Amino acid sequence: MDIVDKLNEELLKQTFAEEQKLTEHLDEYKHIASMYARTENAIAVLSDMKTNTSYLYYGGVAEKLGLAERDTSKTVHSIWEEEIFGLMHPDDLLEKHLQELRFFHFLKSVPSRKRRDYYLTHNMRMLDNSGRYMHVLHRIFYIANDSNGSVWLSLCLYNFSINTSLNCIIINSTNGQALELEKQNCNNLLSDREKEVLQLIDKGKMSKDIARILSISINTVNRHRQNILEKLQVSNSIEACRVAKELKLLHA
Template identity: 40%
Template sequence: MKTYLLLLLCVLSTKAFAQEASVTGKLIDGKTDQPIEYAGIILADKADSLKKIGVVSNAKGEFNFLRVASGDYNIRISLMGYNTILKTITVNGKSINLGIIKLTEDAIALKDVSVNGKYATATIKKDTVEFNADAYKTQPNAAVEDLLKKYQMEFQFFKILNEIEVVERTNYQVVTQLRIKNTEGKYILLQHRLVYLASNNDGSVWLSLCLYNLINEHLEFTIPQSVIINTLTGKVIEHDEQKIKHIITEREREILQLIKLGYRSKEIAEKFSLSINTINRHRQNIFYKLNVTNALEACKVAETMGLL
């Protein structure tokens, strides 16, 4: 009896395993036939659009979705400067190789916009969000007030992601309108979107994507100045500069200003007639609220966020 039961379990296990397959492919440039790296590929269940996973192509242009259950899926392949590709596939327990996929240049997107590499804005690690101060450097070709809104909304966006379940993160995105100077020194309008794609097993954000699109000059074509949108419920979180400014208290702002000027904890304590322990506690509160690990990062992020 035990032997038959063991055989039955083995058959069921084999059958269940066989129902999961892989979906692979390779991306190349339509003109040069060179592999395309860092393209974003999203695999979404047609029956439930909330069920989706994302990967990026490697240096060889290859991508691979592992352990894909049987069903119908939509595939979206996108990369700044290239036309987006949409495909529909059906997985029936067998692995699918989509072969070589050629991406063609988006002539409109490439006409005026020059995109350079940048640091990751933030990393969510379990119950904390670590912000990269080097990501908050003012770009010389962008309007400062637009960048300020963008950075403030990104800060709030990652805060929200940190407070919700992983399965809900794909519902949120940041939409910001930016004025950027082109190569001729003229301002053009861009739509910037920051979207979440995937997390690691420990809940930390593994992949998020910044998308930039040229805004057509048309009276009826407008986008929000800066908002966070829940695409599932339609809820919109408006940019609230006053709320951002009150992330830290007035006392913490005063202490941070002195830290920026090079004052040590002992000197700050003497200036405010407080104990060193109290000042150090304020310092730790500042680091926690700004999600940074040292005074230099705190000053950089606070200054760029308009807190100093």
């Protein structure tokens, strides 16, 4: 999936400071994740961007989903929990990655010391061990940064939910304020010129046509194209147009 690939690339190519305290604090965060799994019967996934490693802790939810026995854990060499993704309804998995992309861009506007105050929550459908879709509440926190401001650790929690709404909400855990992700302003993600270029791409225009219409060089058009792909974290123009429409940067 292109969104996953680009988000994966962005997270793993961050520049991390060589800080011993990161390693020293890892065991503390692993203990926190394991306690979430035990006390909430949740699946807790602690992902380390610096080493591309995830630590999974299983509560009772994992048994019902047929993933693992409760009170067990394992380590995988990836920041993506593919085994869990395989149980998600395909539409919800796509939506999950898109909304996490939006949340990641939202956090870029937040001072690094306050990023852990916010988390994204939404419901999804996942197959249980009998092949029936269950409603699951997913929460993601970016809980630790290094001194450069790079995201170091994320924590994902999965619990069963009685809420059938699939809306995504950002919660500020310090004051209880809820922000609907759909209402977050992403207009500044692309420049006005980049939006013009992408609108023409969406209409099927080639680079030479865009250059003529906007009275700019083809090299400038190509530079805008590359910037658009990087900002939207996609690998091609088709995906760029689709994601831009989802973010309401283009008219559908």
